[in-house]
Amino acid sequence: MLPTPDLSHLTQKDYEHVYEPAEDTFILLDALEKDAGVLQELKPRLCLEVGSGSGCVSAFLGKILGKADALYLCTDINLHATQSTLKTGEQNDVPLNPVLASLTRPLTARLHHAVDILIFNPPYVPTTTIEAVGAQAGRDIQGSWAGGNDGMQVTNELLESVESLLSPQGLFYLVAVKQNNIPKISHHMLERYGLISEVVLQRRAGREHLHILKFMHLWHDSHLLRVV
Template structure:
């Protein structure tokens, strides 16, 4: 059992502005734990979590892979960046956190460099306008407002993820049944040659959550 990261330094005041780890977060942790051996065999040098929120997931990855890897985290929400950094310190994993979106130049400089990419995106179907507003406010609403079919934000990242992945890289994505998972998988294969598997899925209240793992087709 890999211990769940210690989040005792975060308070309800932090969670007013930053996504509090929930079922989706914990399903991603379970998927990483299940894949722990496979992840270690990658000998990853660079990992990236997009939208790191509290920092719980990257800190967990740090306990699996140890201190030899570089852990990059990004989030549009500046409060989330601070929480991620603090969570890394609390759990003895140094997280290099950047307050940015994946449309920014930061990501474009990481071509073919990243061995493990994690994204638990804002996946809840909402009005497109609500998602756009949430993105520009850079606050906690940006954690869930996903626009049409919950895919407006995820789609933007899916268009660039192949450029970031190293040849042996793995990309883990959290998705909801309403996001149309077969369509995501087909599109990523046809457009970018990334094959995928469902690593785990679980019902949590009204949500049916999936963890998808993508890699280059050999």
């Protein structure tokens, strides 16, 4: 079992502006570790985490992949988060490259079908649309949890770009909760973009029923999916 990345360089003051790793983070780490063999076999050249926050998840991915010759890109709308991500990479000897950006907007065209591992732990808490828009505009910690209608407002925007970002062998890992309507997400991605999916892990954490979904192209090797 791989240890959680060292975040001792981050202080409580940092966590006033940056999402502190919690149960949704840890189930994502567990899902990536569960898929470690698949990820290593993939031999990724480009990994992209959207909304990297503290940088914990990308640092963990770097430990799974070891000395793999991969580029680790990490976007976040929050300047404090990009700074924390950079420090976390340095603390854990993983070369993370944070980019201050909303989702993948400045990168989407240049990364066309180039991303081998795409990760997103989105703001998934259902809120009003106004609250979600305000949270994204504020570019601070509220943007890490306020998800708008059904908690899908920000996620839906990224889902439009996933197929164009993924390489032919690419994998996309998404954190979702039951209220996000997981069957609807899976059906939408298959019908509109030809991406098949499975639930890698699911776990209850208080009132939340967390799921980690994995998506890939329809023509992908079938042995990488356990349940479609």
